[in-house]
Amino acid sequence: MTTAPPAPAALRERAARLDADDPLASLRERFLLPPGVVYLDGNSLGPLPAAVPPALSDVVTRQWGTDLIGSWNTNGWWQAPLRVGDAIGGLIGAAPGQTVAGDSTSVQLFTALDAAAALRPDRPLLVTDPGHFPTDRYLADAVARRRDLEVRRVPPAALADLLAAEGHRVAVVSYSPVDFRTGELYDMRALTRAAHAAGALALWDLCHAAGALPLDVDTLGVDLAVGCGYKFLSGGPGAPAFLYVARRHHAELETPLPGWTGHADPFGMGGDYTPAPGIARARIGTPPVLSLLALEAALTAFDGVDLAQVRAKSLSLTGFFLRCAQELLIPEGFSTVTPTDPDRRGSQVTLRHPHAHGLTVALARRGVIADMRAPDLVRFGVNALYTTHQDLLEAALSLRDITHEAAYDPTPPAVGPVT
Template identity: 60%
Template sequence: MLPHTSREEARGQAREHAGNDARETSGTSRAYAASLDARDPLAGFRDRFRLPPGVVYLDGNSLGALPDDVPAVVDDVVHRQWGTDLIRSWNTHDWWNAPTRVGDAIAPLIGAAPGQVVCGDSTSVHLFNALVAALRARSGRSVLLADPDTFPTDAYLADSAARLCGAEVRRVPAAEAAEVLRAEGTGVAVAAYNHVDYRTGELRDVAGITAAAHDTGALVLWDVCHTVGAVPVDADALDLDFVVGCTYKYLSGGPGSPAFLYVARRLQAGFDPALTGWHGHADPFAMEPAYRPADGIARARIGTPPLLGMLALEAALGVFGEAGITAVRAKSLALTDLFITCADELGLAVATPRPHARRGSQVAVRHPEAHAVMAALVDRGVIGDVRPPDILRFGFNALYVSFADVVAAAEALGDVLASGAHRDPKYTVRNTVT
C-alpha cells in the first residue's frame, strides 16, 4: 500500500482504521486546515517563537524551536550578570537557587507541587542517580524491570546501575509490565519505563504500571523526555516516585539545556543517590569533609549547574506556563489526528497508535527508505527526523505548529513519494542527526 492507493480508497480505509477518531477530524484540504487555524485558541503563541520563514518544523520533539523570550535573557545573563556583576551574581541574581527555582517552574508541567523537582545535569545523569537511589531504597529486591524499547541511554544506565547495586535487569515490554510486576511479587525493586515510545509515539499506561508496582512495594521511574510540555504527566495525582525528563525537546530550553528530576516528597528523606556532590550538601559552604545531604529536593542537586543553559530554559518556560498543558494536549491531538488522516490518504503505514489515550505528540510512519525520504523532505523545508530501521518521525508542538503546517508537510511528503525524489543519489548519504 503506497502512494498508488487511490485517494477515495484511502479515505475509506482511513475511516475504517480510525473508528471513532474519524469523527474528531475530517478533511485534509488547505481550506479545512485554515479553518482549524482560525479557530485555534493557541494560534497566537506561534509568534512567540522564532521560526525561519519557509520552514515547517516538525522536529520540536528533538530540539524545540527558539522562544522569542530567550535571546534577551541570554544576552543579559552573559553581559550584565556574568560580564559585569561577576561572581556576585550567585547572590544578586540568585544563581544559587536556580536549580530548585527552575525545578518549581517545571513542576506544574508534570503535575507536581513545588519542592519536588530539581533542574540541572543531563537526563542520563538523573536516570543513573535515580535508578541507584531506587535500588538502594529497595535493597532486599534484586530486579530492575526495564523497557526493552527504551531510549538507549536508559538501557545502558539501567545495566550500569544494576551492576553497581548487584541487581538484575529484566526487560519486559510496557504492555506486559503490570502483569509481570504482579506475578513477580516482591522481587522487583524498580520499574523504569519511558512515558512514550520514542520511535512510534505510543503512550504508555503510567497509571496501570505505577499501581501494579506499588501494589508489590516496588518503585517506578518514568522518563518523560518525549512528553513533558506536550502531554500531561500527573506526577502527584498518580503517586509517581521518580520522573526524569529533558528540556530541549518540547520545552524549547535550547540545545543541551539541563534536565530535571522529580523525587516524590515522601521519598526525599530516604533519597540516597549515586552522585553525592557538594551542591546537594546540607551546608555547602561549610566545606565539610564528609557528605551530609540537604533536606528536601535540594539533596538531588549534584555540582555547579550549567547556568547559561538553565537561565535560558527559565526564560523559555514562561510561554509554556501561559498556554497551559490542557490546551496544548487538546491541540496536539488534533494536529496528530490530521496528520494521521493525511498519512492514511497517502497509503503510508502509520506506526503510531490511533486511540488518543495511547498517543503522544508525534506521528511515526514506516518507509523502507526513511532516511532518503526525510532528506528530500528537509530539502523542501519540512523538518522531521528518522529512527532506525524505517521510521519517519514527525513531532507536533502545539504552540508553534499550525494545521496549515500539517497539510503542507503531508503534501510535501506525498510529492516526494509520488515523484521518487528521494531516489536521487544525493539523498542516500546518511545524516546522523536528522
Template identity: 45%
Template sequence: MQNTVQQLDDNDPLAHKRNAFVLPENMIYLDGNSLGALTRRSSERVQEVVRQQWGQDLIGGWNLHDWINLPQLTGEKIAPLLGAKSGQVIVCDSISVNLFKLLTTALSMQPGRVRVLSEQGNFPTDLYMVQGVQTLLGEQRCELRSVASEQLEQEFTEDVAVLLLTHVNFRSGHIHDMQRLTRLAHEKGILVIWDLAHSAGAVPLTLDLCKVDFAVGCGYKYLNGGPGAPAFIYAAEKHHSAVQQPLSGWMGHANPFAFTEDYQPALGIKQFLTGTPSILALAALDAALDVFADVDMHQLRDKSITMTEVFLALKDQHAELSELQLISPMDSQCRGSQLSFSHPQAYAICQALITKGVVPDFRAPDIIRFGFAPLYLSFANIQQAIEVLCSIMQEQSFLQSRFQQKRAVT
C-alpha cells in the same frame, strides 16, 4: 479540507503563542520532539546573562541574580506541567546522570530486591544506565530485565525493586497508562521511575495524583530549553527524608559554602544536585518555560491531538502516501504528540523532506518521525507538510526503489 484547516487555525486558542518563538522562514519544523525551537525570551535572557550578569557582575552574579537557586526556581516552573506540587522538581545534569541517581537511590530503598524491570524498545540511554549500575554494583545488587511491552504487567512481582519506563515511547509515541502501571507496581511493593522525555510540555501529567515515586525528563524537547539543555528530576516529597543519592557533590550539600569535609545532604529536592550547574544552560531553559506560564495543558493536548488527526486525514486522501505505515497507535488518546511511520526508504524520504524545508527526523532502521509542537505549529503547516511529502513520494527515485523492492521480494 482547505476550509477546515483555515477554520482550525482561526479558532486555535494557542495560535498567538507562535509569536513567542523565533522560527526560520521557509521551514516547517516537525522535530520539536528532538530539539524545541528558540523562544524570544531565551534569546534575550541568554544575552542578558552573558553580557550583563556574567560580563559585568562576574562572581556577584551568584547572589545578585540568584544563580545559586536557579535549579530550584526552574524546577518550580516545570512542576505544574508535571502535576507536581512545589518542592519536588529540580533542574540539573542530564537525564542519564539523573537516572543513575534515581536508580541507585531506589535500589537502596528496596533491601532484598535487585531487579530493575524495563521495556524492550525503551530509549537506549535508560537501559544503558541500568547496565552501568549493574556492572558497578554487581548482579547480586542490580539486575536489568527488559521485556516486551505487552508482557510488562505479568512481570510485576515482589522480586522487582524498580520499574523504569518511558511514558511516551520515542519511536512509536505510544503512551503508557501511568496511573494504572504505577498502582499495579505499588501493589507489589515496586518503586516506579518514569522517564518523561517525550511527555513534559506535550501531554498533561499528574505525577502527584498517580503517586509516582521518581521521574526524570528532558529540557530540550517540548520545553524548548536549547540544545542539550539540563534535565529535571522529580522526587515525591514522601521519599525526601529516606533517600541519599550517591552523586553527592557540593551543590547538594546542606551548606555548600561552609566547606565542611563531611557530606550532609540538603533537605528536600536540593539533595539531588551534584556539581556546579551551567547558568547559561539553565537560564535558557528557565526563560523558555515562561511561555508555558498561561498555557492550559489540556488545551495544548487538544491541539496536539487535532494536529495528528488532521495529518492522518490528509494522508489518507493521497494514494501515494499509502506505503507509509503508521506505527504510532491509531487511537489518538494512546499516543504522544508525534506520528511515526515505517518505510523501507525512510532515510531517503527524510533527507528529501529536509531539502524541501519540512523537517521530521529519522530513527533507525526505517522510521520517519513527525513531531507536533502545539505552541508554534499551525494547521496550515500540517497541510503544507503533507503537500511536500506527496511531491516527494511521487518522485521517480522512490517509485523506482519501491519497484526494486517488490522485485526482490518476488
C-alpha cells in the same frame, strides 16, 4: 518524475478552519520560527523561544560580565536549579520543592535509578522497557551491574504478567509514557498502580511527555521522574534535564554522586558529606548556568497556558496528520505505526517507509524538518504551542510529492546524524 495530483480541497479547508478556530494560535508568536520552514522535529530539539535571546544576553552581558561572581547571590544563580526545577514541576504536576534541574538526562537518570534501587534494597530486579530510549537501558544495566541486580526488559503490555510472577522481587519499574519511536502513549496511571501494588517504585522518563500533555506525578503517586529540557520544553540544545523525587522519599534519598552543591552546608566545605534537606540533596556539581537560564527563559512560553488545551490541540494536530496520511501517503507505500486511538497517542506521528532516510533528507530540502529512526521510521513531532494544521498538510503534501520524484536518495545512511 510524474506530476503529483493536487491536494484534496477538503483537507485544505479543514486545516484552515482548524487553525482559524485554534484558541492557542497566538502562542506561536512566542517562538522565533525561521520563515519558510515547517518544523516538526521539536520532539528532538524545540525551536528558539522569543524570550531566550534577550534573557541570555542579559545573563551574559550584565550578570556574568558586570556583576561577575556576585551573581550567584544577586542574580539568583545559586537557586536556579531549584527554581527551574519548580517551574518544570508546574508542568508535570509536581508541587514545589520536589524537582531539580542541572545535569543531563543521563546523569539524572543514573541518579534516579540508583536512588530507587537504594530505596528498595531487598529487591533484586530493575524493570525497563526493551523499546526504551538507549540511555535508559544502558544506565539500568550499569546500575544493575554495580548493585548486583538484574534488569528485566519487559514492555509495558507485559508488565502485569511479570509482576504477577515476580512482583515481590521488583525494586523499580522504569518506563517512558511515550514510545520515542512510535509515539504510542502508555497508561501512566495503570502502570504506576501496578508497580505500587507489587511494592515496587515507579520511575518515569518524561522526555517525550513533559510540556506535551498534562502530567500528574503527585496525584498518580509517581516516585521518581526525569526528563529533558530541550524537546517540548524548548530549552535549547542539550538544555539541562530535570529530576523529580516525591517528597515522601526525600529523607532517605541517597544519591550516587554526592557533589558539593547538594551538601547541607555547601560553603562550610566540611570534611564529610551531609546531604541537604529536601530535593536540594539531588544537586551535584556547579550547573551550566548559561544553558540553565536559557531553559528558564524558554519555560516562559508556557506562561498562562492550560496543558489540557495543549493536549486537545496536540490530538487535533496528530489526528489531522493521520487523516492526511490516510488520504495522501498510505496509497504511496507508507504505513502508520502511531495508534489512531487518541488515548494511546503521544504528541508525534510516525510513518514507516523503506526509504525513510532519503525521504527525510528530501523533506528537509523542501523546508519540512522531520527526523528518522533507523531503519524505516519517519517521525513528525507536533508541539501545540506553535504547530499548525496547515504545517502538517504541507508536510504530507511534500512527502507525497517527493515519492513521485526520483530525486531523493533512497539509500539508508550508515549512521543517522540527527538526535
